[in-house]
Amino acid sequence: MDKKVLNHDPTHHDNDSDVEHNEDPQCLPVWRKWMIVVTISTSSLCVACASSLSALAEVGVSVEFHVEHTVSVLSISLFAAGLALGPLIIGPLSEFYGRRPIYCISYGLFFALSWPVAFAPNIGIFLMFRFITGFCGSAFLSVAGGSVSDLFSDSRVANPMAFYTGGPFLGPVLGPLLSGFINQHLNWRWTYYLVIIWSFVQLLAIILFVPETYAPILNAKAQRSVNSAAGSLYTRSQMVSHRCHHTELMESAKKGVLKAIFISCYTPLKLLLFDRMALLLDLWSSLTVGILYLAFQVYPIIFQEGHGFNLQETGLGFLGIGVGIVLGISTQPYWNRFYEKISRENGGVVPPEARLRIGQVGGICVPVGLFSLAFTTYPRVHWIAPIVASIPFGGGMYFVFASTFTYLVTTYRPIAASAMAANGAMRSTFAAVFSLFAAKMYAKLGTVGATALLAGLTTVLAPLPFIFAHIGPRLRRQSRFAA
Incomplete structure (x- = not known):
C-alpha cells in the first residue's frame, strides 16, 4: 500500500501509527476500495x-394496535x-468530524433504535422510533457518496458511484418483496427483526x-501527529484551520458545528428559492x-x-421496477x-449539460412506463402486463x-453539498407525502385514472x-x- 507523508520533520518517527493517517485513500489497492464501496453500498441498501x-x-x-390503515401508513x-x-444535520457533522465516526455512530444508533420498533408496545412508540431510525440511517443516503468520490479519481469514479447509487433505488423495491414473504408466513414484527439482524x-x-x-480529516490528523512529535500541542480549532477550505461549509466549521448546521439548513433552502433551474x-x-x-400503497390495490x-405475490410485483433499475445501471459503461x-x-472538459443526456432518456421512459402501467391495471388484463409495463x-x-x-x-460545485442536501430533502419529503394520499386518490380516480394522472405530471x-x-x-x- 502506498503511503504518503504529508509533512516531514526530523523529529518525526516513521512508524505505523504515524503514517496511518497519511495514507491517500486513492492509493489503496483496488480490492480494498471495492470492499469499502460494497460495505457502504449494502449499508445504504439496508436503510x-x-x-x-x-x-x-x-x-x-x-390489527395489533387497533388503528386505521391511514395511521399505519x-x-x-x-x-x-x-x-x-x-x-441537513448529519452532513455538516461529517465535514467536521469525518466520515468514519458518523458512519459508526449513526449506524450504531440505527441498529440499537430498531429494537423499540420491533418490540413496540403501542403505535406511538412504533411510529416515533420509525422516524428516529430514518433520521439515523440517512447518513448512508447523504454522506456515503462522498466516500466513494474520496476513493476514486474523477476518471474512475463513474462505475463505483453507479454501483452505490443503485442502493437508494433497489432498496425500496426490495423492501416490499421481502416484506411480502415475511408477512405471508410470520408475524409482522419479523419484518423489523430482519432490520435488526441485517x-x-x-x-x-x-x-x-x-x-x-x-x-481534510486525514491531513489534520497527520499534522497533529507531526506537531505532537515536535512537542507542539494543537487545539481543535488549530487542527480545523489546517483543513481544506474548498466549500462554504468547511469555512464555517472553524466557527463551530452549530454554525455549520445552520448554513447546511439555510443554503439548500436559499438555492431552491432563488435558483429556478x-x-x-x-x-x-x-x-x-x-x-x-x-x-407501495397502490400495488396491493392493483394486484x-x-x-x-x-x-408474497404482491411483493413480487415490484420485480418489474427492480429489473428496470438494474437494466438502467447496466448501461453505465455506455x-x-x-x-x-x-x-x-472539449479539451478534457465535460460540460455539465452533457450530463443531461441520460436524463433525456429517463424523461421519456418514466411517462411511457406509467402510461403503460395505467392501461394494464384492468383486472381482465393478465397480471404480467403491469409488471412488464413498470420496467x-x-x-x-x-x-x-x-x-x-x-x-x-x-453545476453548483461551490455548494455541491448543499445542492445535494436540497435534492435529498425534497425527494424524501415527496416520498413521505405521496404515501399518505395514495389510497384516497386511487379510490376516487381508479387505478387507470390515477396512474394516468401521475404519468401526465411526469410528461x-x-x-x-x-x-x-x-x-x-x-x-x-x-x-x-x-460555478
Whole structure:
C-alpha cells in the first residue's frame, strides 16, 4: 500500500501509527476500495430497504394496535421524513468530524433504535422510533457518496458511484418483496427483526472494513501527529484551520458545528428559492421518487384486489421496477464512453449539460412506463402486463436521478453539498407525502385514472433535460450559485 507523508520533520518517527493517517485513500489497492464501496453500498441498501419494508406489514400493525390503515401508513411517511431531515444535520457533522465516526455512530444508533420498533408496545412508540431510525440511517443516503468520490479519481469514479447509487433505488423495491414473504408466513414484527439482524451485520462490516477517507480529516490528523512529535500541542480549532477550505461549509466549521448546521439548513433552502433551474430539476426527481413510494400503497390495490394476489405475490410485483433499475445501471459503461468522447471533443472538459443526456432518456421512459402501467391495471388484463409495463419506469427513474445528481454536483460545485442536501430533502419529503394520499386518490380516480394522472405530471416535466441542455449555459451564467 502506498503511503504518503504529508509533512516531514526530523523529529518525526516513521512508524505505523504515524503514517496511518497519511495514507491517500486513492492509493489503496483496488480490492480494498471495492470492499469499502460494497460495505457502504449494502449499508445504504439496508436503510433504503427499511423505508419500504413496512409497506406490506401495515395490516398486521393495524390489527395489533387497533388503528386505521391511514395511521399505519405513517410508518413509511415518518421514516421518509427522517431521511429528509437527517442530511441537513448529519452532513455538516461529517465535514467536521469525518466520515468514519458518523458512519459508526449513526449506524450504531440505527441498529440499537430498531429494537423499540420491533418490540413496540403501542403505535406511538412504533411510529416515533420509525422516524428516529430514518433520521439515523440517512447518513448512508447523504454522506456515503462522498466516500466513494474520496476513493476514486474523477476518471474512475463513474462505475463505483453507479454501483452505490443503485442502493437508494433497489432498496425500496426490495423492501416490499421481502416484506411480502415475511408477512405471508410470520408475524409482522419479523419484518423489523430482519432490520435488526441485517443492520447488525452491516455495523460490524463498517467497523472492520471502512476507514476514514475524508482528506481534510486525514491531513489534520497527520499534522497533529507531526506537531505532537515536535512537542507542539494543537487545539481543535488549530487542527480545523489546517483543513481544506474548498466549500462554504468547511469555512464555517472553524466557527463551530452549530454554525455549520445552520448554513447546511439555510443554503439548500436559499438555492431552491432563488435558483429556478435547481428547483425544477429537484421537483422532477422528487416527483419520480414520490411515485415510487406511492406504489407501495397502490400495488396491493392493483394486484391483491384486482388479481387476487396474496402478500408474497404482491411483493413480487415490484420485480418489474427492480429489473428496470438494474437494466438502467447496466448501461453505465455506455455513458462512460459517451462522456469520454465529449471530454475529448472539449479539451478534457465535460460540460455539465452533457450530463443531461441520460436524463433525456429517463424523461421519456418514466411517462411511457406509467402510461403503460395505467392501461394494464384492468383486472381482465393478465397480471404480467403491469409488471412488464413498470420496467421502463424503473429504468427511467434511475436515469432521472443519475442525471440530476451529476448535473447538480457539477453545476453548483461551490455548494455541491448543499445542492445535494436540497435534492435529498425534497425527494424524501415527496416520498413521505405521496404515501399518505395514495389510497384516497386511487379510490376516487381508479387505478387507470390515477396512474394516468401521475404519468401526465411526469410528461409535463419530461422536457426539462432537453430545455436545460440548450439554455443551461446561459442560466448558469446568470445564477448566483452556479460555478
